[in-house]
Amino acid sequence: MTSADLILAAVRQIPRGKVSSYGQVAAIAGLPRRARLVGTVLRTHPNTRGLPWHRVINSSGRISFPLGSDAYMRQRKLLEREGVVFVGERINMKLFGWPPGDSLDEVLWSMR
DNA sequence: TAAGTGACGTCCG
DNA sequence: GCGGACGCCACTT
Numbered sequence: 001m002t003s004a005d006l007i008l009a010a011v012r013q014i015p016r017g018k019v020s021s022y023g024q025v026a027a028i029a030g031l032p033r034r035a036r037l038v039g040t041v042l043r044t045h046p047n048t049r050g051l052p053w054h055r056v057i058n059s060s061g062r063i064s065f066p067l068g069s070d071a072y073m074r075q076r077k078l079l080e081r082e083g084v085v086f087v088g089e090r091i092n093m094k095l096f097g098w099p100p101g102d103s104l105d106e107v108l109w110s111m112r
Numbered sequence: 113t114a115a116g117t118g119a120c121g122t123c124c125g
Numbered sequence: 126g127c128g129g130a131c132g133c134c135a136c137t138t
Binding site for chain 2: 021023026034037039043056060063071
């Protein structure tokens with residue numbers, strides 16, 4: 001069981017139409033403070049079948065690729081296809097973030 | 113073995 | 126919200 005396996009398993013848990021951050025994925029994989037490793041793993045396993053790599057973004061709610069690059073647009077398109085809405089170049093984590101916020105207000109707001 | 117490198121995160125001004 | 130300074134740590138040179 002390598003850390004890469006743990007990270008891939010965590011990424012696969014992100015439901016369709018939701019997004020998570022590198023740090024979150026690392027934490028879920030049981031590897032706190034290893035956000036960078038998540039990026040490294042996704043980079044070295046680009047076309048693992050069934051891996052929703054596009055649902056992983058950075059903590060500021062933005063895609064971690066240069067704006068306008070092929071990779072950026074590829075990821076953005078995949079997310080929009082699942083119903084994730086972009087406000088400018090960012091995603092509202094209160095609405096699409098996963099795991100969902102734990103405050104009652106956040107949960108109620110996310111389902112209206 | 114040391115130094116450089118990030119699909120990153122948090123804090124601060 | 127933005128950009129810079131740091132911290133972090135697996136990997137590559």
